[in-house]
Amino acid sequence: MERTLVILKPSAVQRGLIGDIITRFEKKGLMLSGMKMAWLSDELLTEHYAHLKEKSFFKRIKDAMRVCPVIICCVEGIDAVHVIRTMVGPTNGRDALPGTIRGDFSMSIQENLVHASDSVEAAEIELKRFFMKDEIYEYVPQLMRSLYANDEV
Ligand code: ADP
Numbered sequence: 001m002e003r004t005l006v007i008l009k010p011s012a013v014q015r016g017l018i019g020d021i022i023t024r025f026e027k028k029g030l031m032l033s034g035m036k037m038a039w040l041s042d043e044l045l046t047e048h049y050a051h052l053k054e055k056s057f058f059k060r061i062k063d064a065m066r067v068c069p070v071i072i073c074c075v076e077g078i079d080a081v082h083v084i085r086t087m088v089g090p091t092n093g094r095d096a097l098p099g100t101i102r103g104d105f106s107m108s109i110q111e112n113l114v115h116a117s118d119s120v121e122a123a124e125i126e127l128k129r130f131f132m133k134d135e136i137y138e139y140v141p142q143l144m145r146s147l148y149a150n151d152e153v
Pocket residue numbers: 052057061090091109110111112114115116118
């Protein structure tokens with residue numbers, strides 16, 4: 001099973017969309033193996049968004065992530081990174097197709113509700129960045145046989 005990092009950004013928390021977004025992952029058949037609320041530090045965000053540090057909006061996106069606490073999730077499933085990126089949609093909410101989280105709920109390139117790791121390698125690094133080892137739980141979902149065929153698991 002693959003694990004990925006999902007952060008429900010302040011835009012999702014402020015707009016009361018935590019439940020709607022988590023429900024989509026649950027209904028898809030993905031599994032939550034870690035979840036917590038935290039107020040992120042500027043230092044942690046500088047590390048997390050290091051690939052954007054030359055951009056004019058670097059400080060602005062970090063500040064937007066510190067408007068209020070966020071919800072940090074470890075989500076698990078076969079091909080979880082790819083499945084969740086598809087469910088989230090492209091960065092700009094105005095370009096995202098209906099049916100995706102950003103396509104259904106966001107009108108913005110910045111206030112786009114969700115962060116989701118963009119590769120398996122990034123997921124591994126990001127999960128370590130945001131979770132202590134004992135905050136991620138191993139358990140077998142009871143519905144496993146209804147979610148996947150034997151040869152998929
Ligand atoms: P994604 O979150 O889709 O993987 P990036 O890693 O490129 O996208 O960017 C991280 C976050 O920075 C985006 O989710 C968005 O909130 C913000 N961002 C990206 N590009 C812009 C932009 N041109 N203007 C404002 N904010 C942006």
